[in-house]
Amino acid sequence: MPLYLCVDCGGSKTSAVICDGDGQIIGRAYGGSSNLAYVGFEAFMNAIRISVGDALKTCVSPPSVEPVSLPPSNLTFAAAWLGVSGVDSPAAVASILQPLSDLLGIPMGPKLAVANDTHLLASPVQRYPDVTSAVAVVGGTGATAASFRKAVGQLEEVGRIGGWGWILGDEGGGFSVGREAIRYILARNDRDSVKRRGSLPLAKEGSLEDRILRYFSCNTIMELLNEVHAADPGSISSSAPTTQLTAPHLSLTREKRLSSLSPLVFSAAFENNDTEALAVLQLCAGMLADQIAVLVGERTEEQPGLVSANESVLSFGGSLVGLKVYRKMVLDALTEKGHVFRRVEFVDDAAASGALALAVRYKSNA
Template sequence: MSLYLCVDCGGSKTSAVICDKSGNIVGRALGGPSNFSYLSLQDFRTAISLTISDALKTCTSPPSVDPVPLPPTGDTPFAAAWFGVSGIDSPSAIAEVTPTLSTLLGLPVGPRLAVANDTHLLAAPVRMHPDINHAVGIIGGTGGIAVSFRENDVGFDQLGRVGGWGWILGDEGGGFHVGREAVRQIVGETDAASVRAVPPQESVLTKRVLERFGLKNVLDILVAIHMPDPVATALTAETHPQFTLLREKRLSSLAPLVFKSAFEDADPLAIRVVQSTSRTFALQIATLLGDRDEHRPNLVKAQDAVVSFGGSLVGVEAYRKMILDALAELGHVFRYVEFVGDAAATGAKGLVASFATK
């Protein structure tokens, strides 16, 4: 077999898509989180190995029920592979993980095994627009990051990047940022009400967050958020499953509640949260944009580029529009806007196309 594999490794899930040499998708699978920053090399290998094996099982007709061994027992079925990995942010990180992936797939280190940050998968849409050669990939999922690219004869040159620093340092625009801002706004409302000696204004979002943690008092949220890992032994998964989450997940898992409250219920507090996070994210993205000069040769002019979004949060059109509107207020309007709902599939097909010309 001559199969082309693309794996999108994110903070919430791993997506693997396999194409044949004609660009047809012949296998796919979803697995658990595989952000390289949050896992040991062994745990990262386990997560992607299980997902790729499951994807290979779907390549047969009917699909196989038996596990597909990795590394391959004989010749590798893969002609090429492309890994877009969240948490891979430096040449040293790529050098650390590449030999493991090479062994896992039976592919030699070299041009047929590409490893990069997951934003690189979002550069592909620039090939849909022959009048431009610049792209800005924006991921807003569990975390947030933006990277700019210039197309070359064989692929893409990375120009600049901003964000993607992890939940402790930032991840603006992503689920952690939205969840953290929600708690900040909720507690801030309570603090402000204390000096007015009146109850804070009722909020659908506040009610949902308190229910999420099984609490009655807003200030008890602070204990719930800061409770260390692992959780206290008095709390069990059966009675308090919300506290069994790691601290980062306790906040990032609030994002769906915020979006529901803002975009379905028009809750004022929730709307303020998404306005704040989208503006902050836009200010960060704007670092990549503008007119190039001798001091900043890697800036990208928005009107000469495509912006390509990927991730669960920016998959919500209303939130994506908020980010674009905030960028427009800063003077950055992109010529084209794309949303890549399946980055692994886009990457796999792009991988086939790139090798078809070689």
């Protein structure tokens, strides 16, 4: 029985899925973080070893309760596909190919595919005969997009944009939503302060301003600056006031303080119909659409890396674009730019989608 393995190696967890030749999932397990750039080689390999070994336990009858060593002695993988966060260059891929080949018992070659985890989001292109290309969009805390074309037995990446991290980019992701929300109310406060003398009106309950002020335990908008810029946990002086040391938002890094605001923005927008929150989401959705649009258009000799939207599947993945209302905002912004995709899909289980794509690919080649 051919077994197909797909491993989604993310910053928060590792997801390993095994399916048979008919595309039925027969094994699944999870491990810890496996972002190669963040955790390093040893922790990365250990996360793969644990997640794949645990997934293999359910591939035998009766399911094994004993640890499964790798490479497996009584089962073999027909092919494997690993999407690894923190792998952004051929050199990074090359550094882990041989160790993964040894660990999984798969010879180096086309049956062992290792690439950035964005590639897994493009896996639906293998299931649709009416599309020739894919644009994969990650929209969680961060944001990035990549375009792919079908090639013989594999996907060929032809373009990529974003994924620079929160300091340099991530426009359209959860961090971006939080940052733009703060910027929006700060800018409005500055404008109002110029126009008016004296105190400004109190924030309306449930509004974007009200929710953010309460989150940071602030009475006025300008107090937000100290809370947002306060030092990261671990670097706060022991002589700081007790209230500063125990404030919940100060237990988060500055990046997380902003990205954790995203749910508040959505609540203000869709529970209280707050115009400022809606404007922030429209702005951020437009930023993400702008990035996607860079990859899409008519392919020419001068622009050979573009893909046509009407011949492509747009695959979304990530917590933020998992929200239908936000996906619609992105799609509406793309439509305004003249880009309407033949198919649109949200991939909520990249490892399962990748394993199924492997089974479909090899079955069609049999």
